Amino acid sequence: MSRANSPDRDTVSEIAAALGRHIETNGLMVGDKMPSELSLAEQYGVSRTVIREAFRSLAALQMISLSPGKRASVSLSNGEPVARILEHSVRMDAVAIQDVYDVRRTVEARTATLAAIRRTDKEAENIAWHASQMKSLFHDPAAGMEHDIAFHHAIARASRNKVFEMMITSFEGITRETWPVGWRSRNSDAERLAMVDLHMDLASAISQRDAIRSAEIMSQHFDVSTRALLSAGIR
Amino acid sequence: MSRANSPDRDTVSEIAAALGRHIETNGLMVGDKMPSELSLAEQYGVSRTVIREAFRSLAALQMISLSPGKRASVSLSNGEPVARILEHSVRMDAVAIQDVYDVRRTVEARTATLAAIRRTDKEAENIAWHASQMKSLFHDPAAGMEHDIAFHHAIARASRNKVFEMMITSFEGITRETWPVGWRSRNSDAERLAMVDLHMDLASAISQRDAIRSAEIMSQHFDVSTRALLSAGIR
DNA sequence: TGCATAAACCTGTATGACAGGATAAGCTCG
DNA sequence: CGAGCTTATCCTGTCATACAGGTTTATGCA
Structure with a gap:
């Protein structure tokens, strides 16, 4: 041939x-x-x-x-190559962190909606568990971050849409890099606690199958996070 | 070393x-x-x-x-590798076409919003031009499809968010495969014309900087498209 | 000094070799 | 006759070498 x-x-x-x-x-x-x-x-x-x-x-x-x-x-991609591409694009200044967060907000508001509709009880429990772990580990940001990431991932999984799940996976690396900045940029423990409580609220909205409220809380969460990053000078 | x-x-x-x-x-x-x-x-x-x-x-x-x-x-990725991964995932039945369309709807409602806010006059013109071409080429679906794709891409570009743009690029291949199905699944020229007119409306909303209406029309467009694909048996 | 030419460097592809890892075939023994 | 072990075979991972073009750098001439 x-x-x-x-x-x-x-x-x-x-x-x-x-x-x-x-x-x-x-x-x-x-x-x-x-x-x-x-x-x-x-x-x-x-x-x-x-x-x-x-x-x-x-x-x-x-x-x-x-x-x-x-x-x-x-075989089948788990989205890791997409993550590599995205992180490279950020490093090359072709993509702004704020752009990534805009996408995350858009996408995750939807995964929250879908999760509220489609979640199994077990998934709801898992989501709630990560939120509660964030709260218990309030004093340990590094561990808290991992639960935060797992929390968002669990919601994406519960959305039952593999594309969303892959996207959230692709964002994890960047999240891991910016999360500490956001955490530190909150000026008080009260602010940080409010952030954690938002996660608890979201878990409960999903648990109650309240799709609209789930999306609202997720959007609000990203509004706050975006501002936090902005105030830390991250464009 | x-x-x-x-x-x-x-x-x-x-x-x-x-x-x-x-x-x-x-x-x-x-x-x-x-x-x-x-x-x-x-x-x-x-x-x-x-x-x-x-x-x-x-x-x-x-x-x-x-x-x-x-x-x-x-160098810098143009999103083509992501497209390959996505198409492969669809072929492997790991991702449903409907999932892709759910993501597109979610994402493109946002690009429409952003485009309405951030577009330059030139971009608005370009978007409108593709819509009008779709209308003129009503009798030529293959050419119409290309303008449709270019239309959505132009909106993504006007959103000024490279991540969105990359995502829309990644969806183009799948769109090209499913578009004809959607077109044929519309039962009458009236329905098809309504679809084209929706694009005209969207172009005009973006042109008028009406962000809310832009997002609404985009969502509506995907509602219809999703139903069209469903009725053609595409899950 | 400016430019043409040659030298040096670098990548793309091919070939051959060999060390394991994986698999299929065969053989032995119960 | 069948289960389990052994061996032969196939295949991949890595290395070394070679050579045909491109590309860049250095050279030397005008």
């Missing part, structure tokens, strides 16, 4: 695209195996080097997973 | 992470050059093969760009 021709793009990219098409065309699903590197090399008339680099490209997007001895197998 | 140790992860991934850190640590910005493959190979005590595969990983995320003869240079 010959390899493409048209806009003399990079050979590796072409092969990577072809391998993507291979998955599509053959209807491969998660866990299914790709052909061996050698057979693909022969099939496309390139060296194993090229096939391997193309594999790496797909693996970077977590479209396949590679492990020694085994054939490459189709 | 030695390379990591702990959870004996894949060598290439370790190096890729290290190269990411290199960008971070040295404060490299877009356009800045990475060290040569050979020097990195020596520095990390691995072969050029490993460095190249790590480079490919970063290049797949568009964190760097590679071209023959030139050193790898830091």
Whole structure:
């Protein structure tokens, strides 16, 4: 078989695209195996080097997973590559932190709504538990942050929308970087406590299946957070 | 220099992470050059093969760009890798089209709001132009679709939030696949015309800087579209 | 000093090799 | 005849080497 021709793009990219098409065309699903590197090399008339680099490209997007001895197998992204891209964009000053928070507010107001509608009892409990842990760990910001992040993630999961869940996952790294700033920028323990209580309220709204109030509280939470970051000089 | 140790992860991934850190640590910005493959190979005590595969990983995320003869240079993602991931997720049945549309509705209601607030006159004109083209090209769905996509993209750009813009870009591929289904699932030209007119209305709301109405129309648009896809059997 | 030319450098791809890891085939023993 | 162990085979991960173009830097001439 010959390899493409048209806009003399990079050979590796072409092969990577072809391998993507291979998955599509053959209807491969998660866990299914790709052909061996050698057979693909022969099939496309390139060296194993090229096939391997193309594999790496797909693996970077977590479209396949590679492990020694085994054939490459189709897999599913957990959103981590998106997080990498986003964090890189922030570092390059192409994206402002405030932009990220605007997106988070928009998205999470919706996940709160959906969670209120779709949550299971167990999910509601889990969400409430993280909120209460935030409160108990009031004196331990680092631990509190982890529960905060887990809290938002749990809500996203309860929204039953994988795209939202993936997005929230993608924001975690940036959250982890900015959270301490927001925490410190609150001027008093009273303010910090109010923030924590907002989480308790949100958990209870979700628990009561109050979709509208859930979204309102989530939006309010982000209003406050956004201001806190702004006052700390984070644009 | 030695390379990591702990959870004996894949060598290439370790190096890729290290190269990411290199960008971070040295404060490299877009356009800045990475060290040569050979020097990195020596520095990390691995072969050029490993460095190249790590480079490919970063290049797949568009964190760097590679071209023959030139050193790898830091670059910025346009969201295309995210699109690949998303489309793959849909193909793997991990994400439902309806989920994507829920996200789009949520996100684009916000871009409409922001666009109404932040648009320049030129942007408003451009948005309106695409809407009017959709109307003129009523008889040519393929061309109409392209203007529809460009319309939404123009709104995202006018929102002045790169994250939103990147997201809308990421959805374009899926939109291109589902758009014709939505178009055909409308039962009459009257319905299709109503859909096009909704775009005209939205353009005018943005033009009038009516943020609230802009968001409402956008939401309404997605309500209708979502129903159209549902009635065509797309979950 | 300005510019053309050559040298040095760098990436893209190919080839061959070899150390494990994984899997399938075969064999042994109950 | 079947279960379990062993071995042969296949495959991936990494390395070394080679060489054909691009690209950048240095050189030397006008």
